[in-house]
Each structure stands twice: as C-alpha cells, then as structure tokens.
Amino acid sequence: MTVYASGTVMSRKTNSVDAPVLGAIDKSAGRIGEQLARMLRDAITRGELKPGERLPSTRTLASSLDVARGTVTDVFGQLVAEGYLEARMGAGTLVSQTWAEPEWRDRPTGFETTTPDDPIPLPPNIERYAAVVKAMSPLPPVPFSIAVPRGDVALDDTWRRLSNRVRATQAAAPTTYGDPAGLRSLREAVADYARKSRAVTCTADNVIIMSGTQQGLYVSARVLLSHGDVAWAENPAYPGLTAVLDDAQTRLFRVPVDSNGMDLTHAIARFPAARAIFVTPSHQYPLGMPLSMARRAALLRWARESGAWVIEDDYDSELRYAGHPFPSMQGLDPARVIYLGTFSKVLAPSLRLGYAIVPPALVDAFIGARALMDRHSPLADQHVIAAFMRDGYFETHVRRIRGVYAERRATLLAELQRQIPAIEVQPSDQGMHVLAWLPAYIDDKQVEAAAAASGIAVRAISSMYDGPAPRPGLMLGFGGHSVEQLSEAAGRLRDVIEQVAQLR
Ligand SMILES: Cc1ncc(COP(=O)(O)O)c(C=O)c1O
The missing domain is CATH 1.10.10.10 (Winged helix-like DNA-binding domain superfamily/Winged helix DNA-binding domain)
Known part of the structure; x- marks a missing residue:
C-alpha cells in the first residue's frame, strides 16, 4: 500500500x-x-x-x-x-x-452514529424522573413565590464579610476529600442549635450534614425502606417527598390531614404495616397546621409498637410568629425519629445545605448512603455557616428576618382580606407562606396558570394531593417580597381569580 x-x-x-x-x-x-x-x-x-x-x-x-x-x-x-x-x-x-x-x-466501516430515524429503546425510568423536573422546578422570584430571601431578609454584609474571610483561609479550601458526615465544627454548631431551639436530643455525632432536606428525605428512603415496604406520607404532601418515595418503589399510603394534622386513626385502621412515616409536624406542608400533641404522642407510641421509623421534616420551624413552638418530635423519642432541618429557609436555598439528626444505630448507614450520592457537600460554605453560627450571627439573623417576615405576613393577610374576601386563609402561625382556600367552584390549577401569565407565582395545592383535593387552594409565599409588592400582587391575584371565575 x-x-x-x-x-x-x-x-x-x-x-x-x-x-x-x-x-x-x-x-x-x-x-x-x-x-x-x-x-x-x-x-x-x-x-x-x-x-x-x-x-x-x-x-x-x-x-x-x-x-x-x-x-x-x-x-x-x-x-x-x-x-x-x-x-x-x-x-x-x-x-x-x-x-x-x-x-x-465484523464492522470494519468506522464508527457508526445513531441517526435521528433510528428507534432508541428508552429506559423505563425516564417518565418518572422527567415528571420530577416539572414538580420541582422553582417559581420565578416574583410575588408569591416562596423561598426567595431577598431585600431585607437576604444574607447581609455580615455574611459577606465573614464569608470572604473564611473562604480566604486554607482550612476552607482543603485539597483532600472531607468527611461525608460533614464538617465537625458545623455538626457541633448544628447540634447546639437543635438542642437549644428545637429540644432535639443529640450530640454532634448524630448530626449528618446533607445537601438540604431533599437529600435527607432521599437518604431516609434509601436506608429505611426496601422495594415494596409501606411508607406513610401526608395527603397533601411536598411533591419532592412523594417523588422520593415513588423512586424508592415503596407502597405509599397517603394519610388524610385534618385541623390537628395527620389523621392517625384513619392511617392505623387502613394501612397498618408502615415501616416509615414521613410527617411535617411543626407546619403541615402545604396546609400549615401543627400536628397536635396528642397525635404526636399517639404516633410515636404506634411507631414504637409496630417497629416503624418517623421522619420529622422540620423545614421552617425557625419562623414562628406567635405562641410557643411545640418542641421537636425527635426530643420525645430520639431512638425512633429522624429529624431533618435545613438552611434553605433561614439562609438561602441556593446553599444546598441542611442536616439529618439520626439515632445512633442509623448514623453509619446514613453517612454511607449520603457518601454514595456525592461524598459530601462542598466544604467552603460549611466552614462559613459554622463560623456564622459559632459567632452568634445566625441567631441574630433569624431574629431579624422573623421580624421582617412577620410584617410581610401581616400585610399579606390584611390585603387578602381587604381585596379578596372570597379567600379563606388557613389558620397557622409560622413559615414563609400562607394557604389561601378558594371558593369551591374555582379551579386552582387554572388560577396558577393565569397567575403566571400575569406576572405573579402561586402554587395550586390540588397538585399536592393524591386523588381529588377536598377544596381548591393556593400557596402564597410572602418571604422575599416587600409589603408594597405584596399589596400590589394581591390586587393582581384578585383580577386573576375573577378572570378564572368567569371562565366557568
Ligand atoms: C416540606 C419540605 N420539605 C423539604 C424541602 C426541601 O428543602 P431543601 O431546600 O432543604 O432541600 C422543602 C422545600 O421547599 C419543603 O417545603
């Protein structure tokens, strides 16, 4: 040749x-x-x-x-x-x-590529995962989106100064892998804080830093449940939880919620074999009522007797506006409850940092499952939050934003009452959103779509139910929006609801 x-x-x-x-x-x-x-x-x-x-x-x-x-x-x-x-x-x-x-x-013709006409057999999981993208896509940062700490509630100069100082240190940018359980000093700060503010029983050894509560939910499902095991979740529930339980291929039973939270009697009578119970006891997601003390005691007793784990998603308990908070459920039975907390609501969701506080028997398994996903969260922000907590800034920040949120929440409630009297607000005393019940003849999903078209962002609660929702309703976040923006947006919401009502 x-x-x-x-x-x-x-x-x-x-x-x-x-x-x-x-x-x-x-x-x-x-x-x-x-x-x-x-x-x-x-x-x-x-x-x-x-x-x-x-x-x-x-x-x-x-x-x-x-x-x-x-x-x-x-x-x-x-x-x-x-x-x-x-x-x-x-x-x-x-x-x-x-x-x-x-x-x-046998194919000496060079690399062949798939042409657009070739049928590609797709994996069976794709529809399930693709559906999660829609369920979990964030709303744009306009009223009434929920977790958008901006303006007076944003992390301020103190955070920026501390953050720059800490990041400049060698310790914040080590050249090795970190501990998958998280930075020791952050675990200690979280343990102190959870003990003091939420009556959680723990030491730093029980605390595992997660990339948000979302990862805590995922790891809990992976560790505690096997294919076909029964899990309970509230109805309605956070879509990020139900997608996790679906992904773990559990048999999921959705437990109705009434004004005292999860209806335990119904659950026990209908689905007696739960291995894990996922609950939002401080502030039912999305409706807002707390789980009553009597039901907490009954739930823990039942879990003990039937060998089930309780996963307590305490996603926004720092933000309470009235009365004394119920202490965590974990503190009532630390060997049975997995406590999940997050920095998403009080600092910023983009940090992707939260924590699981788990019984000693589960610590290694939780660390292992978490390490399988991403080894550990980036270390620099763990150092920054640890310093922010250790030096007392975290408590000051939470106190400050609680005051701002309280004012915004009061404005929103007053504006809703003044501008949209047909709305009924679910009584609740904490968090970054209120739940507004709509008149029964209004389709909340239509309101969600029409609101987006008119520059505001609401979530329809009917999509968080398994089966038909008893009533249509909207989640309205007040967190990142000034009182002026909230009153103006309430007017726009009124127009949207009237427009949807006329479509009937
Ligand atoms: C009830 C509930 N659980 C968990 C999460 C996940 O939060 P994180 O940002 O900590 O992953 C959210 C977020 O909105 C939530 O509302």
Whole structure:
C-alpha cells in the first residue's frame, strides 16, 4: 500500500506491511498533529490499516510528511494511549490487536452514529424522573413565590464579610476529600442549635450534614425502606417527598390531614404495616397546621409498637410568629425519629445545605448512603455557616428576618382580606407562606396558570394531593417580597381569580 502525504508518494516497504493511505496534510490549516492523528484513526477504523500491521518509524513518517519528528512521536503516543496503536519493544509501533476483537472485526466501516430515524429503546425510568423536573422546578422570584430571601431578609454584609474571610483561609479550601458526615465544627454548631431551639436530643455525632432536606428525605428512603415496604406520607404532601418515595418503589399510603394534622386513626385502621412515616409536624406542608400533641404522642407510641421509623421534616420551624413552638418530635423519642432541618429557609436555598439528626444505630448507614450520592457537600460554605453560627450571627439573623417576615405576613393577610374576601386563609402561625382556600367552584390549577401569565407565582395545592383535593387552594409565599409588592400582587391575584371565575 502507498502513503500519500503532502502529495508525496512514499513507497517504503516494511517486513509486514506497507504504510497506510493517510491522505494529504494541509499545512496551511495548522494543527498538524491533530490532522495526522485523525488520518491514522480513520485509516484504522475503516480497516485500511489492519490489526498487527506495523507503522513506519517516526523518523521515516516525519520525513515523508515533512513535519517535525516530535509531532509524529506525540501522535503515536496519543494513539497508543487511546488504544489505536501499540508500541512493542523491538518491533516498532503496530496497529493494536484490539481492532481484531469480534465486536469490531465484523464492522470494519468506522464508527457508526445513531441517526435521528433510528428507534432508541428508552429506559423505563425516564417518565418518572422527567415528571420530577416539572414538580420541582422553582417559581420565578416574583410575588408569591416562596423561598426567595431577598431585600431585607437576604444574607447581609455580615455574611459577606465573614464569608470572604473564611473562604480566604486554607482550612476552607482543603485539597483532600472531607468527611461525608460533614464538617465537625458545623455538626457541633448544628447540634447546639437543635438542642437549644428545637429540644432535639443529640450530640454532634448524630448530626449528618446533607445537601438540604431533599437529600435527607432521599437518604431516609434509601436506608429505611426496601422495594415494596409501606411508607406513610401526608395527603397533601411536598411533591419532592412523594417523588422520593415513588423512586424508592415503596407502597405509599397517603394519610388524610385534618385541623390537628395527620389523621392517625384513619392511617392505623387502613394501612397498618408502615415501616416509615414521613410527617411535617411543626407546619403541615402545604396546609400549615401543627400536628397536635396528642397525635404526636399517639404516633410515636404506634411507631414504637409496630417497629416503624418517623421522619420529622422540620423545614421552617425557625419562623414562628406567635405562641410557643411545640418542641421537636425527635426530643420525645430520639431512638425512633429522624429529624431533618435545613438552611434553605433561614439562609438561602441556593446553599444546598441542611442536616439529618439520626439515632445512633442509623448514623453509619446514613453517612454511607449520603457518601454514595456525592461524598459530601462542598466544604467552603460549611466552614462559613459554622463560623456564622459559632459567632452568634445566625441567631441574630433569624431574629431579624422573623421580624421582617412577620410584617410581610401581616400585610399579606390584611390585603387578602381587604381585596379578596372570597379567600379563606388557613389558620397557622409560622413559615414563609400562607394557604389561601378558594371558593369551591374555582379551579386552582387554572388560577396558577393565569397567575403566571400575569406576572405573579402561586402554587395550586390540588397538585399536592393524591386523588381529588377536598377544596381548591393556593400557596402564597410572602418571604422575599416587600409589603408594597405584596399589596400590589394581591390586587393582581384578585383580577386573576375573577378572570378564572368567569371562565366557568
Ligand atoms: C416540606 C419540605 N420539605 C423539604 C424541602 C426541601 O428543602 P431543601 O431546600 O432543604 O432541600 C422543602 C422545600 O421547599 C419543603 O417545603
């Protein structure tokens, strides 16, 4: 065979093979090494160079191509690394024998690509995962989206200064992996805080830093439940939880909620075999009522007797506006309850940091399951939050934003009452959203769509129910929006509701 290189005919014979057709190198186009590598790869994949054939020496090829010998040496080295060529002591450089393996040998026409017309059998999981994208897509940061700490409730200069100082230290940017359980100083700060503010029984050893409560829910499902196990979740519930339980292929029973929270009697009578119970006892998501003390005691007793775990999602308990908060359920039975907390509501959801506080018997398993997902959360922000908590800024920040939120919440409630008297607000005393019940004849999903078109963002609660919702309703976040924005948006919501009512 003959090599044509830069128009030159090369007729050097080797003992086993003639040189391949390489085509011409276009020197004016530059990147000569890349051109040569591509020519060699093509010749091999098209079968013009056969497995075991020997290439000319680098010196011979370089001189026939009129390129630097170093360029040819580099290309050979690269193609040896990619498995196209092999360098054999005493025998020079050969086309690799891997090209003789059956799955390649029978198709010597180069790499084939899938054309748009080829039917691609898709994996059975895709619909389930694709549905999660819609369920969990964040709302735009306009009234009444929920977790958007902006303006007076945003992390302020204190955070920025501390953050810059901490990040500049070597400790905040180590060159090794960190502990998958999280930064020790942050675990200690969280343990102190959860003990003091939520009556959680724990030490730093029980605290595992997670990338938000979402990961805490996912890890809980992975560790506590096997395929086909029964789990309970409230009805309605946070879509990020029901998607997790669906993903774990559990048998999921949705427990109705009344004004005292999860209806335990109904659950026990209908679905007695739960292995794990997911509950939002401080502030039922999305409706807002707390789980009564009597029901907490009954739930824990039942869990103890039937060997079930309780997963307490305490997603916004820092933000209470009246009365004394109920202490955590975890504090009532620390060996039975997995407590999940988050920095998403009081600091910022973009931090992706939260924590699970788990019974000693589960600690290693939770750390292991978490490590399988992403090893650990980035360390720099863990250092920053640890310092923010240790130096007392966290408590000050929470106190400050609680005051701002209380004012915004009061404005929203007053504006709803004034501008949309047909709405009934669910009594509740904490969090970053209120639940507004709509008149029964109004479709909340239509309101959600029409609101988006008019520049406000609401969530319809009917999509958080399994089965029909007893009443239509909207989640209205007040967190990141000023009192002026909230009163103006209440007017827009009134117009949207009137518009949807007329469609009837
Ligand atoms: C009830 C509930 N649980 C869990 C989460 C997840 O929060 P995180 O941002 O900590 O993952 C949310 C977020 O909105 C929530 O509302």
